[in-house]
Amino acid sequence: MPETLPHPDLVAALPRLRRYARVLTGDLHRADDLVQDTLARAWEKRRLWQAGSDLRAWLFTIMHNVHVNQYSMRQREFAQASLDADEGPAAGWEIPVRATQSDRVELAEVLAQVGRLPVEQREVLILAAVEELRYEEIAEVLGVPIGTVMSRLSRARDKLRRMNAETPSPLKVVR
Amino acid sequence: MSANLPVHDDELQAYADNQLGSARAEDVAAALAREPLLAARVAEIRRQNAALRDAFDPWLAEALPRKLLWAATGRSLRGRWRWQPWAALAASVVLGVGVGWFGRGEMLQLAGMPVTFPRQAALTHVLYASDANRPVEVWAAEEQRLVSWLSKRLGYSLHAPDLNTVGFALVGGRLVAGNEKPGALFMYENADRQRISLLVRKDGSPSRETAFRYAFEDGVGVFYWIDDVCGYALSGRIDRGQLLAIARVVYGQLAAAEAAAK
Numbered sequence: 001m002p003e004t005l006p007h008p009d010l011v012a013a014l015p016r017l018r019r020y021a022r023v024l025t026g027d028l029h030r031a032d033d034l035v036q037d038t039l040a041r042a043w044e045k046r047r048l049w050q051a052g053s054d055l056r057a058w059l060f061t062i063m064h065n066v067h068v069n070q071y072s073m074r075q076r077e078f079a080q081a082s083l084d085a086d087e088g089p090a091a092g093w094e095i096p097v098r099a100t101q102s103d104r105v106e107l108a109e110v111l112a113q114v115g116r117l118p119v120e121q122r123e124v125l126i127l128a129a130v131e132e133l134r135y136e137e138i139a140e141v142l143g144v145p146i147g148t149v150m151s152r153l154s155r156a157r158d159k160l161r162r163m164n165a166e167t168p169s170p171l172k173v174v175r
Numbered sequence: 176m177s178a179n180l181p182v183h184d185d186e187l188q189a190y191a192d193n194q195l196g197s198a199r200a201e202d203v204a205a206a207l208a209r210e211p212l213l214a215a216r217v218a219e220i221r222r223q224n225a226a227l228r229d230a231f232d233p234w235l236a237e238a239l240p241r242k243l244l245w246a247a248t249g250r251s252l253r254g255r256w257r258w259q260p261w262a263a264l265a266a267s268v269v270l271g272v273g274v275g276w277f278g279r280g281e282m283l284q285l286a287g288m289p290v291t292f293p294r295q296a297a298l299t300h301v302l303y304a305s306d307a308n309r310p311v312e313v314w315a316a317e318e319q320r321l322v323s324w325l326s327k328r329l330g331y332s333l334h335a336p337d338l339n340t341v342g343f344a345l346v347g348g349r350l351v352a353g354n355e356k357p358g359a360l361f362m363y364e365n366a367d368r369q370r371i372s373l374l375v376r377k378d379g380s381p382s383r384e385t386a387f388r389y390a391f392e393d394g395v396g397v398f399y400w401i402d403d404v405c406g407y408a409l410s411g412r413i414d415r416g417q418l419l420a421i422a423r424v425v426y427g428q429l430a431a432a433e434a435a436a437k
Contacts, residue, residue, distance in 0.1 A: 010247045012352045015235040039246040110230035129224040
């Protein structure tokens with residue numbers, strides 16, 4: 001039972017925690033509050049972390065729970081907004097790096113499309129495709145059966161594919 | 176499972192995500208070879224995954240707010256709660272070897288990411304080489320697993336140089352945060368418990384520049400070079416001449432491994 005958490009690993013996980021928080025909240029300021037609350041909770045529960053196990057997955061689990069508990073109202077607002085609004089979440093989804101002009105358009109389009117997904121599909125998609133967590137880990141992070149993970153993931157991908165088909169931009173050549 | 180069983184949608188998805196068990200993955204691969212429509216769906220999912228990573232990975236390179244770096248240490252600027260033993264930690268930073276992890280966080284913050292490659296190498300070295308208990312994620316006993324895991328994460332076939340001839344044995348390795356992409360760190364130790372580390376990062380475009388360059392950052396010597404699509408940095412608190420000699424051994428072995436692979 002660890003008295004402390006591995007600080008270097010915790011610091012190293014910060015960018016990913018922050019990214020996931022942004023995906024959940026759709027807003028950079030709320031995301032940072034969520035990361036901060038998650039870290040606080042992680043330190044409170046540090047004795048529950050099993051040394052040697054995947055710290056990142058454990059932190060995602062805490063973040064998910066904190067978000068569900070404290071941000072459920074906002075989450076509903078956001079999920080609602082993303083369903084009917086054309087532009088998806090506003091702040092926090094911009095591309096921060098100096099990409100070339102054509103890259104920028106493509107990357108911005110991908111971000112916008114993901115922003116239009118309901119939050120429960122968005123989170124599964126990011127954890128699977130971007131964080132490359134195993135489906136079992138995702139099921140644990142979200143506290144849902146693995147079948148639910150698979151079906152949400154499949155729906156998210158179908159939706160993206162359909163959005164992509166409707167978009168005239170050259171998304172297909174990203175890689 | 177039989178190869179004749181039809182491929183379920185979930186299996187197709189798991190296959191595209193590299194999460195299907197190896198036995199069934201062979202069945203699915205065979206089915207893909209027979210049915211172009213299935214193959215196209217797998218290709219589409221993989222394209223989508225790559226596009227998503229391209230879009231979301233740049234977020235990882237953004238500078239972190241100071242309040243989050245503090246919160247990661249168990250302290251909160253809001254003062255809503257407090258973790259007392261951090262004081263002991265701060266003391267260990269003062270007394271400890273050079274710049275501890277805390278200094279690194281602060282420095283990354285002050286410098287604003289991205290930092291230069293040799294600087295990142297020096298900071299990473301200080302951060303992990305000074306960690307007595309857990310300098311690496313995977314120990315040298317599992318070298319094969321270590322190398323294949325890091326290769327997978329970097330998307331490049333890595334090779335852990337054998338430095339026994341110069342008195343350094345492999346301790347193990349770990350994945351480390353980079354400016355935009357993760358890097359691989361191999362840690363070595365000699366009989367005097369001195370540690371050196373080799374940081375490997377994969378760059379986007381090939382480079383012909385192979386000259387050794389030297390940097391001295393926060394008391395750590397770093398020889399670094401770029402070879403083809405990878406950047407390498409060998410860091411340690413050892414004599415510059417000795418470090419250069421080891422860097423030449425590393426370079427030679429990597430070149431030999433690359434030639435053998437071609």
